[in-house]
Amino acid sequence: MSDHNAADIQAFFDEATNTVSYLVSDPETKEAAVIDPVMDFDHRSGVASNASADQILETAQEKGLSIVWALETHAHADHLSGAPYIKAKTGARIGIGEHIKAVQKLFRPVFNDETIKTDGSDFDALFADGEAFSLGHLTVSVIHTPGHTPACICYRIGDAIFVGDTLFMPDFGTARADFPGGDARQLYQSIQKLLSLPDETRLFMCHDYKAPGRDVYAWETTVGAEKSGNVHLQGGVDEDAYVTMREERDATLATPLLLLPSIQVNIRAGRFPEAEANGVHYLKIPVTLSS
Numbered sequence: 490m491s492d493h494n495a496a497d498i499q500a501f502f503d504e505a506t507n508t509v510s511y512l513v514s515d516p517e518t519k520e521a522a523v524i525d526p527v528m529d530f531d532h533r534s535g536v537a538s539n540a541s542a543d544q545i546l547e548t549a550q551e552k553g554l555s556i557v558w559a560l561e562t563h564a565h566a567d568h569l570s571g572a573p574y575i576k577a578k579t580g581a582r583i584g585i586g587e588h589i590k591a592v593q594k595l596f597r598p599v600f601n602d603e604t605i606k607t608d609g610s611d612f613d614a615l616f617a618d619g620e621a622f623s624l625g626h627l628t629v630s631v632i633h634t635p636g637h638t639p640a641c642i643c644y645r646i647g648d649a650i651f652v653g654d655t656l657f658m659p660d661f662g663t664a665r666a667d668f669p670g671g672d673a674r675q676l677y678q679s680i681q682k683l684l685s686l687p688d689e690t691r692l693f694m695c696h697d698y699k700a701p702g703r704d705v706y707a708w709e710t711t712v713g714a715e716k717s718g719n720v721h722l723q724g725g726v727d728e729d730a731y732v733t734m735r736e737e738r739d740a741t742l743a744t745p746l747l748l749l750p751s752i753q754v755n756i757r758a759g760r761f762p763e764a765e766a767n768g769v770h771y772l773k774i775p776v777t778l779s780s
Contacts, residue, residue, distance in 0.1 A: 496627055496646045499548060502706055503527045503541050506568035506747070507696050509708045511651060512545050514554050515597070517627025521549055522558035522624055524570030524644060524651050525695050526760065532747060535759075539688035542571035548580055558624065561585040562695055564640040566668060566752055567745040570759030582613035583758050586633060586642035589615065593756045595639075595669045600753050604762060611758035612702045616642060621646070621727025634683065636676025637664040643683065649691045655679055656692060658707050659718035667739035668748075673732040680722070688713030749774050774780050 501510045506527060514521035527541045549556055556579040557574035563586065572583045590609045597605040609615045614624075618633035630645040633657045644651045654664040655676070663680060666673040683692070692715065694708040700720075715722070721734065745751070749773050756760055761770040 493752045496624070496649060498556075498608060498649060498731075500708060501548075501692070502540065502579050502697075502708070503529075503673050504663075504706075505529070505566070506670035507698050507706075508565075508568050509697065510545060510571075511693060512542070512548060512554070513624070513646060513649075513651075514549075514552070514629055515627045518625030519552075519554050520625035521556045522560050522629070522774055523549075523556055523572075523575050524560045525562055525565070525653070526559060528569040528571040528574065530747065530750060531752050532567045532750060533695040537569065542574045542578075546575070549579075555579075556581045559583045560629075562643065562651060563613055563638045564589060564752060564755040565695075566748045566755075570755050572759040574759075575726070576613075582614055584614035585609075585758070586631070586640040587615040588633070588635065589756065591639045592670060596756055599669070599775060601775075602753070602762070602773065605637060605753070605756060605773060611756075611760065613758075618642075625739050628732050632682065634679035636666050636672055636674075636679045638668060639670040639672075641679070642649075648687075648689065649693060650683065650686070651693045651695070652683065654696045655683065655718070656715060657694055658697055658700065658702060658710055659714050660720060661698060662719060663735070665739045665742055669713075673735035675727060675738075676735065677721035677728045677731045678725070681755055684712055684716050684722075687717065701728075 497514045497516050505556045508527050511525045525725040529538045529540050559575040559581045593607040616631040620631045632643040633644050634641045637654045641653050666676045690712040692710050697706045697708050764770050
């Protein structure tokens with residue numbers, strides 16, 4: 490494996506969930522990976538479709554690419570994964586960080602669902618920190634970046650890193666850490682791991698929400714720009730101050746609209762629970778009655 494040629498990177502933005510998916514390929518061999526694909530889901534009607542994933546597949550076909558991986562940076566809480574659809578259409582393998590097992594164990598009791606596996610076996614590959622694998626002649630390296638969730642990882646290909654939800658654009662800040670298994674202190678340490686890389690390293694976000702004063706979406710920045718300009722890390726903020734800021738801010742944030750549908754699907758590698766006798770798939774919504 491070598492990095493003698495840079496990856497070709499194309500972004501696909503899903504405005505409904507503010508998610509950026511990436512089609513990443515080796516220009517030489519035409520092998521490709523899709524990172525964080527989205528399934529379109531209307532929570533009001535329960536209708537799911539694959540228009541977003543189809544757009545990626547059509548682009549890959551136009552470019553003559555062979556998609557061999559559908560890679561998740563973590564089990565997302567704000568959109569349903571399009572990975573199973575990508576796999577069904579291309580034969581791609583679905584990969585995620587090995588600590589997805591901890592996330593499955595956390596959420597199985599939340600949904601009181603014994604059909605949720607806790608050994609990660611719904612996924613085709615579980616990646617460890619520091620592990621590397623091939624994408625054509627390119628090398629993909631895995632960086633474990635827990636904090637937003639225990640299983641968050643980044644994928645490094647040459648000078649490009651796909652950071653998942655660990656960082657946002659400098660003018661928007663950093664990820665929340667208040668979901669089950671989240672940890673603001675771990676998140677700070679993961680961010681420092683990324684910011685220790687060379688300043689020119691390119692960082693590709695998984696989400697963008699247009700920071701105040703910015704009227705266009707953006708999802709590519711650099712380590713140097715994050716170090717000098719991230720609004721949550723100004724002045725080289727220390728760990729304790731960051732944790733205080735993060736926990737106070739998280740306490741004010743609303744639950745993501747699609748959290749309950751997303752989590753129970755995404756910890757199954759994007760698959761829905763088995764259809765019932767009438768052929769319909771059902772998702773659970775835990776209800777807490779306040780006194």
